[in-house]
Amino acid sequence: MSKSLHAIVVAGLLLFASAANAGDALDERLAACAACHGAHGEGVSGSEYVPHLAGKPAGYLFEQLQGFREGRRVNAQMTWLVQFADDAYLHEIADYYAALPARTRAADTGAAELTAARRATAEQLVQHGDPARTLPACSECHGSNLAGLEPGVPALVGLPAEYVIAQFGNWRDGIRKGAAPDCMHEVATRIAPEDIRAIAVWLSQQSNADAQRPAAAGSFTPPLACGSLPHAEPAP
Amino acid sequence: MSARQGLRLFGLLLLPLLFGVLAVGGVLFLRQGGFAPYRIPRDSQRTVAVDPAILARGEYLAHVGNCAACHTTRGGVAFAGGRAFKTDAGTLYSTNLTPTRDRGIGDWSADEFAHAMRNGVSRDGVLYPVFPYAHFAGLADADLDALYAYLHSLPATASTIPANRLDFPANWRPILIGWRMLYYRPVASAPATPPTAPDERGRYLVDALGHCAMCHSARGPRGSLPAEGYLAGGSIPGVGWYAPPLDRRQLDRYSVAQLADYLRYGTSDQGSAYGPMAEVIYDGLRVLSADDAVAMAGYLKTIAEHAQPPAQPASTEAPPADTVVAVDGRAVYKRACADCHGADGEGKPGVYPPLRGAVAITAPDPLNAVRMVLYGGLPITSQGNPRPHSMPPFVQHLSSAEIAAVVNLLRHDWGGRPSDLRAADIEAMHGIEID
Numbered sequence: 001m002s003k004s005l006h007a008i009v010v011a012g013l014l015l016f017a018s019a020a021n022a023g024d025a026l027d028e029r030l031a032a033c034a035a036c037h038g039a040h041g042e043g044v045s046g047s048e049y050v051p052h053l054a055g056k057p058a059g060y061l062f063e064q065l066q067g068f069r070e071g072r073r074v075n076a077q078m079t080w081l082v083q084f085a086d087d088a089y090l091h092e093i094a095d096y097y098a099a100l101p102a103r104t105r106a107a108d109t110g111a112a113e114l115t116a117a118r119r120a121t122a123e124q125l126v127q128h129g130d131p132a133r134t135l136p137a138c139s140e141c142h143g144s145n146l147a148g149l150e151p152g153v154p155a156l157v158g159l160p161a162e163y164v165i166a167q168f169g170n171w172r173d174g175i176r177k178g179a180a181p182d183c184m185h186e187v188a189t190r191i192a193p194e195d196i197r198a199i200a201v202w203l204s205q206q207s208n209a210d211a212q213r214p215a216a217a218g219s220f221t222p223p224l225a226c227g228s229l230p231h232a233e234p235a236p
Numbered sequence: 237m238s239a240r241q242g243l244r245l246f247g248l249l250l251l252p253l254l255f256g257v258l259a260v261g262g263v264l265f266l267r268q269g270g271f272a273p274y275r276i277p278r279d280s281q282r283t284v285a286v287d288p289a290i291l292a293r294g295e296y297l298a299h300v301g302n303c304a305a306c307h308t309t310r311g312g313v314a315f316a317g318g319r320a321f322k323t324d325a326g327t328l329y330s331t332n333l334t335p336t337r338d339r340g341i342g343d344w345s346a347d348e349f350a351h352a353m354r355n356g357v358s359r360d361g362v363l364y365p366v367f368p369y370a371h372f373a374g375l376a377d378a379d380l381d382a383l384y385a386y387l388h389s390l391p392a393t394a395s396t397i398p399a400n401r402l403d404f405p406a407n408w409r410p411i412l413i414g415w416r417m418l419y420y421r422p423v424a425s426a427p428a429t430p431p432t433a434p435d436e437r438g439r440y441l442v443d444a445l446g447h448c449a450m451c452h453s454a455r456g457p458r459g460s461l462p463a464e465g466y467l468a469g470g471s472i473p474g475v476g477w478y479a480p481p482l483d484r485r486q487l488d489r490y491s492v493a494q495l496a497d498y499l500r501y502g503t504s505d506q507g508s509a510y511g512p513m514a515e516v517i518y519d520g521l522r523v524l525s526a527d528d529a530v531a532m533a534g535y536l537k538t539i540a541e542h543a544q545p546p547a548q549p550a551s552t553e554a555p556p557a558d559t560v561v562a563v564d565g566r567a568v569y570k571r572a573c574a575d576c577h578g579a580d581g582e583g584k585p586g587v588y589p590p591l592r593g594a595v596a597i598t599a600p601d602p603l604n605a606v607r608m609v610l611y612g613g614l615p616i617t618s619q620g621n622p623r624p625h626s627m628p629p630f631v632q633h634l635s636s637a638e639i640a641a642v643v644n645l646l647r648h649d650w651g652g653r654p655s656d657l658r659a660a661d662i663e664a665m666h667g668i669e670i671d
Contacts, residue, residue, distance in 0.1 A: 026623075028625065029623060029624065029625045030626060031576075031625070031626055031627065031628045032612045032614060032626035032627060032628045032629065033626070034628065035629055035630075035632070036629075036632070069311075070310060070311030071309075071310035071311040072311065074670075076668035076670045077611060077629060077668065079310075079668075079670045080611055080613070080668050080670065081612065081614045081626065082614065083310075083515075084502075084514050084515065084517075084518035084614070084615075084616035084617065085614060085616070085617050085624075086617040086622075088617070088622065089617045089622065089623055089624075092623065
């Protein structure tokens with residue numbers, strides 16, 4: 001058998017294996033997730049609070065599921081559902097949603113329109129940050145297209161504004177905790193509260209209709225240290 | 237009245253009264269165990285043999301006895317204490333069971349540990365009856381030693397445990413002596429070695445180590461232990477769940493093997509554990525040996541049906557006619573439930589539990605059924621069910637009137653329970669308690 005034919009057969013077997021796995025469908029087991037996050041993890045139209053899951057990095061999703069179980073993230077319904085699930089199943093759930101097409105609903109969930117000035121402020125902060133406050137741009141870690149970075153940085157496009165605002169509040173207050181060093185706590189304490197709303201509304205209006213996946217691991221290097229994720233070393 | 241006459245009256249009336257009170261008090265004091273519980277064997281020199289087999293047994297016992305579930309906070313170090321318990325008298329926090337010397341049990345002798353477990357009195361004073369010492373009094377000497385050896389083998393972990401926040405007089409610890417005089421009657425039946433015959437073993441695991449009655453029996457006033465109604469079910473304070481009766485009426489549909497599956501794996505062909513029982517299994521009973529699971533199940537199956545189910549907690553008074561549920565429960569069932577639980581409530585074996593005759597449907601209290609519909613659930617992951625099927629929450633998708641209608645229908649048709657929940661009852665059951 002030639003090498004290429006061999007490769008095709010192997011690829012075919014792998015495809016078959018993953019299809020067989022899909023036959024033992026996880027989606028049927030995860031009806032509770034679909035009730036709020038959508039049948040394909042794409043989020044639910046009209047939902048004001050629940051984020052999409054589809055296509056986010058598996059490492060990020062697992063970290064969140066574990067966080068709900070262990071109290072590093074606080075949402076009673078989420079904790080209620082995952083509190084007696086072991087790491088193996090949470091990994092499987094995270095992998096399942098990570099592998100789905102990275103699509104979000106058209107994101108604007110009825111958030112108030114921004115004035116031109118507020119829109120400019122939001123775009124400035126998202127794309128360029130604020131050096132005066134040593135605030136990095138969102139895009140420096142989440143990617144220039146805000147689609148995230150493997151293995152641990154989620155997409156920001158298409159998130160409900162109220163969800164993003166609540167997360168910033170939780171990071172500021174230490175209710176939502178990332179692995180140390182907790183970069184988002186740092187970021188959240190450096191942003192002015194009125195700018196949080198502008199950024200959240202702006203982000204909620206960016207949809208991911210063309211299904212961009214998170215950038216491959218290592219394709220760029222974020223400036224901030226977040227847990228054990230790769231980051232640029234500070235200048236000496 | 238002269239002073240002399242007054243003294244005579246005092247002698248005639250009050251002194252006998254005083255003696256009477258003292259006599260009754262003395263009798264009650266003797267009945268709670270006399271002075272013996274308050275003599276703490278702090279200076280005992282007895283040591284406990286430690287080898288891998290004893291440590292492994294201690295670990296097993298600590299899980300089956302569910303020590304970690306109560307003595308660990310969410311995401312915290314196991315056994316380091318600090319979990320909150322809400323009671324009618326206020327909030328208590330569990331203690332540190334690791335061998336730290338600072339507020340742990342590092343300085344305790346084996347006899348002091350056994351004494352606290354069996355008598356509910358430690359060097360810190362009388363313990364509050366959220367600690368199930370009335371059950372642990374029946375633990376065998378050998379098992380207490382194994383538990384002590386295991387806990388002392390854990391890393392010493394300092395923890396900052398909040399002070400209890402209790403109302404007066406419960407915040408004054410010596411009042412617990414009065415509580416004991418009124419409500420606590422020790423039973424001296426501790427064996428030296430744990431029983432091995434299956435029926436005795438089952439009773440030992442259920443009554444002594446497992447302390448099932450802490451939830452599955454109702455509490456009397458002021459947290460008193462009920463004299464009757466053994467495993468007759470009851471509401472669990474502070475968590476919004478009802479622990480169903482563990483008698484034939486509830487458990488008949490389980491075979492011994494199915495009930496053993498439930499206890500070890502959190503799931504069975506007859507249904508899955510949810511709420512606090514899911515936690516009991518996930519943190520504890522998952523380690524049960526096959527023999528011990530069968531022994532517990534076999535014993536539970538022998539408990540006779542309670543003649544009178546405990547009074548159903550007051551639902552509401554008869555509502556005005558215009559608030560009576562006017563929703564067709566059958567239509568709700570067909571739309572929201574039948575796909576998984578089957579048109580006739582037969583379920584899908586191994587995937588979705590049957591509802592016909594299910595414990596939540598037949599239990600005296602509708603609370604669990606309503607809460608499952610409101611917030612859904614995911615059975616625990618376990619060796620027997622590593623990838624459980626979930627139930628979606630319906631709180632956003634069904635109105636309170638629809639939930640009332642469908643639960644009324646299920647309880648009436650498949651549970652043999654008259655059920656007249658109203659929308660307002662459902663709303664009163666809203667809210668998830670997560671600590």
